[in-house]
Amino acid sequence: MIRSMTAFAAGERAATGGSLSCELRAVNHRYLELSVRLPEELRTIESVLRERVAAKISRGKVDLGIRYRPAAASAGELKVNERLLAQLAELGQATANRFPSLQVNLTQLLQFPGVLEVAELDQAGLQAEALALFDATATEFVAARAREGEKLAVVMRERLDGIERIVAQVRQWLPDIRAALRAKLENKLADLKLPLEPGRLEQEVVLNLQKIDVDEELDRLTSHIAEARRVLALPEAVGRRLDFLMQEFNREANTLGSKSVDSRTTQSAVELKVLIEQLREQVQNLE
Incomplete structure (x- = not known):
């Protein structure tokens, strides 16, 4: 499931001798960084809360705050x-x-x-109520991350569609580009008006075609597109996987641009980099 690292959720409920409120908020971060703020009455459950957060959230800078407000005639008065x-x-x-x-x-x-x-405060009861409130708030927090993640996934799939269209277009252009390169070489050699060894023309053509051959890069891009779509459908957190995949996308786009001998493929390489960068920006938001 695609989940955003950015989210907010809050909850409140009546509790022993007063009321409890809980807030969870998170922003992007490479790893899980958790900050917990608790009243003195709930200090003993901090380790339990940390474990529960880690069980539900794998990445993000997360702030968890729980407040306890005693009633006018609360325990402890x-x-x-x-x-x-x-x-x-x-x-x-x-x-x-x-x-x-x-x-x-x-x-x-x-x-x-x-x-x-x-009057003695029922510490055990208050702690149990605080944990129950946290669980409910955390459930809404994870759901909010998932909703935001789905919006990001729509944008990412659109960018993948765009990359796929460019790859298909470049494949269509390749026969014309190779034919144009061959004709250009033949004209250059003809202008030299020098006798050629048998097969020399074919050798030159083959060598130059190898230098501009981008079939492998296009195949890899197609493979990366399929892998990205597969990862987007996985049930677990996928941000790190996609982050690595973005590096592979960039590598192929750069190679495609460096091998280009045609203005169309040069422009396509630029458009690829733009789409890949847009993808990468969205991936940075994913858990």
Whole structure:
């Protein structure tokens, strides 16, 4: 499946004592580079998240961020033990006559053991909810990459069609180009008005035709086109394969241009390079 390296996905859900939000975004990169931002409550699941990202994504500079927002009356909020506070008030009234000068401020009262209670946060539950939210967000993220990848694949197939048309056109021109070269050589030798050894003309023609022979380059280009189309249909990430294939395309186009003795094939070589460069630019976006 063709997937773009560029994508964004976000999700949010209610969670233990509050709410969770998750964002995944990525841009092009040669390898997988992952940056993770987590609240303190979820630090312990960073390694698990990294493993899950690596299982779903093979390339790209990826930013993963999860936020936890406690509710107004969430776990972890300070609460007063009303029953204990009432008991302390009764005790204070009962002993007021015995200790008339005794004064207790609010800070001292709150420091009395048991007056303030801190509800325990369900760490395991919150972590499980965060992982579930990540999985849902990552699924949408991968789907977004696939949708963008399909758009890129359409453009790439169009460029491959263009390369194929140029290759077919050059093949059609080759007989005329060879005939024109032979006629040109014959005219040059005739202008010299020198006696030729038997078979010398044919030798010169063969040598010059070998120098401009591009059948092998055209065959390789045809083979590369077929391979690119095959790779585009594979279910796994194919960016690196296609990146290597683009180098092979370029090599054949350069050789075709260097062997050209005809303005048509020279122009075709230039057009090939343009299409191949456009292909290469799209390949750089693929996972």
